[in-house]
Amino acid sequence: MKLGINGMGRIGRTFFRVLWQNKALEQLKVINDIMPKTHLIYLLQYDTVRGNLGVKINETAGGIEVNGHTIEVHQHDRPENIPWGKAQVDTVVEATGIFTKKADLEAHLRAGVKRCLLTTSGGTDIPLYIEGVNEADYQKEKIFSIGSCxxxxxxxxxxxxxxxxxxxxxxxxxxxxxxxxxxxxxxxxxxxxxxxxxxxxxxxxxxxxxxxxxxxxxxxxxxxxxxxxxxxxxxxxxxxxxxxxxxxxxxxxxxxxxxxxxxxxxxxxxxxxxxxxxxxxxxxxxxxxxxxxxxxxxxxxxxxxxxxxxxxxxxxxxxxxxxxxxxxx
Ligand SMILES: NC(=O)c1ccc[n+]([C@@H]2O[C@H](COP(=O)([O-])OP(=O)(O)OC[C@H]3O[C@@H](n4cnc5c(N)ncnc54)[C@H](OP(=O)(O)O)[C@@H]3O)[C@@H](O)[C@H]2O)c1
Missing domain, CATH: 3.30.360.10 (Dihydrodipicolinate Reductase; domain 2)
Incomplete structure (x- = not known):
């Protein structure tokens, strides 16, 4: 499965670290955030709460490289402009905290991704699945939320x-x-x-x-x-x-x-x-x-x-x- 993340703030970057820790970073193909790439690399490398990532992140022409794995990086401020389709991303994790309405999330689908997972609860028109409560009810909806922390x-x-x-x-x-x-x-x-x-x-x-x-x-x-x-x-x-x-x-x-x-x-x-x-x-x-x-x-x-x-x-x-x-x- 190919993953993308929109919004590399606290949650986007922490998820990046969890993928890295679980040797699953190769799933992550595309990152999008409005911040400059220099800042993204710096904030992924160093973190006041978590410490140094422990592996060097290098800049490439189109993104970043970590331990031989390359990840595309974009700076679009609207979901519909992110080239998920071109990179054949299956699932985007929407973690900006800005795009929480169903109409906003549909824009990710129009940009070519198969499904969009929201990192906050969203409205009642967005199905909500919580691990340990109702995750088994997931009906393969294209847009869904896994709630908040x-x-x-x-x-x-x-x-x-x-x-x-x-x-x-x-x-x-x-x-x-x-x-x-x-x-x-x-x-x-x-x-x-x-x-x-x-x-x-x-x-x-x-x-x-x-x-x-x-x-x-x-x-x-x-x-x-x-x-x-x-x-x-x-x-x-x-x-x-x-x-x-x-x-x-x-x-x-x-x-x-x-x-x-x-x-x-x-x-x-x-x-x-x-x-x-x-x-x-x-x-x-x-x-x-x-x-x-x-x-x-x-x-x-x-x-x-x-x-x-x-x-x-x-x-x-x-x-x-x-x-x-x-x-x-
Ligand atoms: N923090 C938590 O403990 C936590 C836990 C679970 C769920 N959540 C949820 O996860 C979501 C993100 O929370 P967070 O704490 O990670 O927030 P955050 O640290 O503010 O991160 C959001 C990131 O998205 C970027 N961004 C803003 N507008 C954008 C746009 N138009 N396009 C692309 N990127 C954009 C922000 O850049 P700028 O900083 O430059 O604006 C920032 O880097 C929220 O819905 C939150 O409720 C948070």
Whole structure:
């Protein structure tokens, strides 16, 4: 299968590293981003969160070369202008954060790619498949989404708790800052996003609740979500409080239940009893890691604290999808 990536920001570049780490970079044929190639090479080589890539990236006339493998590089700002067809790319990973509507994604198809995978939830007209929840339902749609890091970091747990008939869920996603915030106070359309990301705890609205309700329609109108952006560059701790119709008798029973689920979803979800902090989750490939020390059952409520590396975990799900698509070609 031949892959392309549109948007070489945090997710595009992290996925590049996951492909490299898995010796699968030869799948990647074309990269597109509006930044100059010099900057792309520099940012692929060096990364504040991940360190040096560990292999030299060389510039070629039409792109870059890594360990003998060449990748075409383009700088188009519109999907319809990217020559996916000429390079016979099968799947484009759309990771600009700008082209999230179905009409925008159809432009990739017009440019010659067979399918387009969106790296955020998108609208209800874009099918949503989450690893560990409903990936087996994939109907070979040409345009689909694999959700966001946050949907991947929470939905498998909602599924794991279905045995206790969850009635409602409050989530506060305590999340690293992102490129959609400012480093110093300056203009941004959303007022709280104007504030310095590395100096503040910044609460924001998110639409995680809508994505979870699509996946679990039985909980419609009973899921509420916010995010608290905190001064770390990577890493998430999601604070999830469920109300359950049939709760387990104790916190210990809940931990046992989650450990059983972990065996069924080993690649996606794990339980840890190590006393970790956010930097310890960096480079963890799971979608979520449940903090076993903070599993609390009280009456009909359970509170769970869930860690994930918002970039690395999600990019490993992108890798899972590239393998799946390879097998169904
Ligand atoms: N970061 C995460 O933890 C994470 C996790 C899962 C999913 N996601 C989702 O993945 C998407 C990308 O997020 P990100 O954090 O990687 O964002 P990002 O770091 O801002 O990367 C976006 C990249 O696309 C480039 N770009 C902007 N306009 C473009 C255009 N018209 N054509 C081609 N490239 C263009 C940007 O260039 P400039 O910087 O020059 O604008 C940037 O290099 C978003 O939808 C996000 O919600 C993010």
């Amino acid at each position: 946050t949907v991947n970091g929470t939905a498998p747990l909602v599924k794991a708790l279905q045995d206790f008939s969850p009635r409602s869920l409050y989530v506060n996603v305590i999340h690293a800052y992102s490129s959609r915030q400012n480093i110093l106070d300056s203009y941004y359309p959303e007022l709280r996003r104007t504030r310095a990301a590395a100096d503040n705890i910044i609460p924001l609205h998110i639409n995680l609740d809508l994505s979870l309700q699509r996946l679990f329609p039985g909980m419609k109108d009973h899921i509420s979500s916010i995010t608290s952006r905190v001064p770390v560059p990577c890493g998430v701790l999601a604070d999830m409080t469920f109300m359950l119709a049939t709760p387990p008798a104790s916190s210990a029973q809940m931990v046992e239940h989650l450990k059983q689920k972990q065996q069924q979803m080993a690649r996606i979800m794990q339980v840890t009893h190590d006393p970790i902090v956010s930097s310890d989750i960096i480079n963890d490939p799971h979608s979520l890691t449940i903090d076993g020390e903070f599993v609390q059952v009280m009456d009909n409520h359970v509170k769970l604290m869930v860690w994930f590396d918002n970039e690395w975990g999600f990019s490993n799900r992108l890798y899972d999808w590239s393998n799946r698509l390879n097998n169904i070609e």
